[in-house]
Amino acid sequence: MAIGSTVELTTGPDALLRARARAALLPDLLVEAQRVVASVAAGWHGRRRRGVGENFWQFRPFVEGEPVSRIDWRRSARDDHVYLRDREWEAAQTVWLWADPSPSMLYQSKTASVSKESRALVIVLALAELLARSGERIGYPGVMEPVLSRNAAERIATALFNNRPATGFPSDERLKRHSELVLVSDFLDPVETTVERIDRAARRGVRGHLVCVADPAEEAFPYSGRTEFRDPETGAKLTAGRAENLRAEYTTLYRAQRETLADHCRHLGWSFIPHRTDRLASEALIAVHGRMSGVPQTVRQRA
Template identity: 40%
Template sequence: MSAHPQLRRRAEAAASRLPPLLARAENLANTVLLGEHGRRRSGLGDDFWQYRPLQEGDSYRMIDWRRSAKTNAQYVRQKEWQIAQSVSLWIDSAASMDYASRKDLAPKSDRAQLLALAASILLIRAGERVGLAGTALPPQRGDGQIWRLSQALLDDNPGDDYGSPEARAMIPHSRALFISDFLGDFAQMEHALYKAADRGVRGVILQVLDPAEEAFPFSGRAIFESMRAQVLYETRKANDLRDHYVARLQERKDALRKLARITGWQYECHLTDASVQSALLWVYRALERGR
């Protein structure tokens, strides 16, 4: 019986955060300058996009003779890409993502949810299908899907200290966005990305860290405890650990960067005190490059 009031409180808390998160994500999406052409790309659509010079490998049937007659060069008439793509999101909801080193900084989970939802808004507006990795919320279009995504992001309850990427049921040759601190078991991260790559999925790895996790500004006596107290370490000389910690963190970043390169993904690290607009623009363009 006691579980029901607890579930209700969690649901009410998530519901109270839903409109603000949507509003912030909408505002963030609206501030990102996508360029004059937005997501227009050459492809198999019907709408004219641009002319370009004839290139090696092009068929002569592709030449637009009327345009070419006006100059001494030969031009190809390109059409806009109109085939909708699917994008799957995995946003880490583990306890480690709730960390914030200062009161004026949002937790990593807040930044991850905001970026994921703003990117989803941009993608869905561009005609893409967006959903969650796994089987809970398949990729769909429309404003209703934005609402469902925001609900799902807020409804995720922390499990273990660190999260494991989800790569089940990904559509072959689609794209994906993974956002996490990626401080947990690296073998599980490898398994997920290799599994996705085997299905032709390409995507983006965005590592979100608190600035304290990047700089390790600790000295003297300190107790380091994971968010769920599953890991505990006490030291009297925290400053003596700095060089070793920074080296280990750099090793993890290098490993993520190498894994992304091997699987055809793209990697970037984002700190929660950095510009959220710049991070969103990078994510959006990285997903576009992954088409």
């Protein structure tokens, strides 16, 4: 059960009002995403991959069996080794981006300056901006077909403004082999359900990245005394006379769910990136971009 004090229901006029409120935020979120990209993008040159292209990437030692025509004789003349000149891969790849529109993403505690939904959208739009600069093809399941465009982030924001995305996990029908999928969500559904969904995408040959967004209160469980909890998905309520007595069990279950998802992602060759809304959005952007570029995840965010 997600934790919340004020929530909106997903049906009827409440859903329409929420959709309108979400759309009204998109221009500001796009500006915020562009600001985040500007703060981290200096000196970045796309996702570094060896392949067919025009731009120089690196020198590396010659290995027997490789084409002699790729030897860089000028560099090799500097010492006793023979070096090849690698070029950077320039073929566009399709990357699907998705921010969870579920009601639980609306949650924002007093210790966070933004909701989970706002942060998820900023991460998605910032990543679209960054990947578009690298020449990737960007799409948004159920909202926008993949496009190869420098203004992909703006086009996603416009599409989300004009189209209310369906709640629930995105369909995998359009996902093609060798494409990539970035899912930004709180992943509070039953872990078995999430595992089943990502397994379907993995069987299609898709490489995935889960950015798990959490409000700091969801991790710390700072509640005490008589507290009412409401599930934003169903409206169900739970009243605890002494909420602090639930902290240990809640924390154990919450962390176990996170660890199960992280372990399953590692098994699939996917990445799992935790992110809290009281941290900078740029941290999540750098982390997911690094994983997409093949940089190992060596630092975990502290709870």
